Amino acid sequence: MTLATATAARCPALLIAAPASGQGKTTVTAALARLHARQGRRVRVFKCGPDFLDPHWHQLASGAPVHQLDLWMNGAADCAQRLHDAARDSDLILIEGVMGLFDGSPSAADLARHFGVPVLAVVDASAMAGTFGALAYGLRHYRPGLPWAGVLANRVGSARHADMLRDGLHDADDWMGALMRVQPGNAPTTAKAGAALLPERHLGLVAAHELDDSLQRLDAAADALAATPLGQMTLEDLQGWAVDFPAPASPVAVPALLAGRTVAVGRDAAFCFIYAANVQCLEQMGARVVFFSPLHDAALPDCYAVWLPGGYPELHTAQIAANTTMQASLRAHAEAGKPLWAECGGMMALFESITLADGSAAPLWGLLPGRVTMQKRLAALGPQQLTVAGHTLRGHTFHYSTSDSSAPVVARTARPHEAVAPDAGEALYQQGSIHASYFHAWFPSSPEAVAHLLGGQSKA
Structure with missing residues (x-):
């Protein structure tokens, strides 16, 4: 259960990031939310930056509203209030990053450092082996003081491929597992073989409510994630990533300027x-x-x-x-x-x-x-x-x-x-x-x- 005091709320939290866009952050975040939500846990998901479309999937996966977190757009006090409120009532907080971990100003890394949220890096490892370890090492150590949870290899081709990736890590404890490529053909029957699990178009992902089999797609991703060390973590294991989210010193009162409208x-x-x-x-x-x-x-x-x-x-x-x-x-x-x-x-x-x-x-x-x-x-x-x-x-x-x-x-x-x-x-x-x-x-x-x-x- 979530522990809370009068001034801070404590809750396990992860910021799911990547070295670049297109690595699978949204799929992994939604799969992890779905995996825990269907076990009866209270999951709150946030999205770094101003994106509209990823939150559709996260809300379906978690069953809870999804808000944006951006140190510039929201401001630090607004972010702090939303995280504190979520931590009081949740068993797990997930934050999906934006673009690459260090891209933008402020970046997802800035948000992680500001609130002390451990970073889980998702890396598309479909076309790499030993370089995976170098990339994971660079993400972890590029900026001193970055809270760190580990790295998940995405779109892995085989068990042997996964072994090669894990063996290339500088720190074996960084390994959160390998997520094999999940295609709609593995579960939903309405998608064409070879298509993306979460399809895209010109403004980003297709919204979850536009597909008849959206929940089935998320369950397929959650089932695949359940086979990884990350997916097998219990609520007790997750306490190792618990973060104290303090209440803002001066909560902002919203004026009732639309009263009666x-x-x-x-x-x-x-x-x-x-x-x-x-x-x-x-x-x-x-x-x-x-x-x-x-x-x-x-x-x-x-x-x-x-x-x-x-x-x-x-x-x-x-x-x-x-x-x-x-x-x-x-x-x-x-x-x-x-x-x-x-x-x-x-x-x-x-x-x-x-x-x-x-x-x-x-x-x-x-x-x-x-x-x-x-x-x-x-x-x-x-x-x-x-x-x-x-x-x-x-x-x-x-x-x-x-x-x-x-x-x-x-x-x-x-x-x-x-x-x-x-x-x-x-x-x-x-x-x-x-x-x-x-x-x-x-x-x-x-x-x-x-x-x-x-x-x-x-x-x-």
Whole structure:
């Protein structure tokens, strides 16, 4: 059971990292969460950085909400509060890293050092032998003071291959086992042989709710992990990785700037990039949050404000264009002067048309003038901040499309620690009561700015 005191909560914790993207961090994290959750243990999973898609898998695996941890986007105090709260009620905390262990500023390694969380390195060892040991040694010792748990070899070809990898380690205690390549054909019957266990597309992993056999895929990964030393660890064994998570000295009180307001949040296959912490923040601000499907519902629910989050509108253009009653409902909402905040994919759906990657064009809802154009390469990626009504929201940008619009630009984002440039950063468009941008906002970073975008401080 989790041990806690008045000032700190103690819980076993691991940060699952890798030398680079694509090594299998998400699969291993979700498999480990699933393995312990189906044994009745209370598992909380966090994701380093601003990713939306990996948390879908982690929530399915753990059965608990998944929040992001980023020393810049959240701030250290917010991270500390979330970890402390999780540790009070959990048997195991897992944190999936982002990119490579030392990539970015701040990096996953910075988070591990800040909170004293041991690092488990996942290495795609499919094309290496003795170099595996050198890579593990470098990850462990590159930065002095890095808490360390060990290394797991991923996508291993055979038992003999695993022996070669283990024998190359400088420290035998680093060995957490070898995870053989797990393919959907090993368990789920709907996937093609040779396909990835967790499939991807242009913005990252396919979300768990889009596959009928998602839980079966996770069980296949958990079963494979159960054969490793890592997977065979008991709750008592895990206490060796226990971390004391202190309570923040001054917990931040969220002002009730949306008290009495109902905020309708779009949520379906096209609009699914929603931070669980953003919904939590809206509720802490006093809002009543209701969800609706922009694709399938005929009209908005009764509400004061609307949040259209990001997602994949480019994959659902026919349904968007066909839902003319939702289009009319959104237009009536805006014409009544009620707030509408649309970010990234949500903004894209409000333009007049979209040119897809194959060159074809499709109509959209037309609440904002202009069009968007899909590209085969990233248009923007990275952390961003946006100042709204004198308050600064932190977040990020990640999109494959560009926009061309005559809507007024009332602000622009900037990278961390950089000044706003007139023609750089993401535009914040304002058309009447509509605010829209490619910028994905982390609401807890500035409830005051969120209240401005959602009209919390204006008269009903």
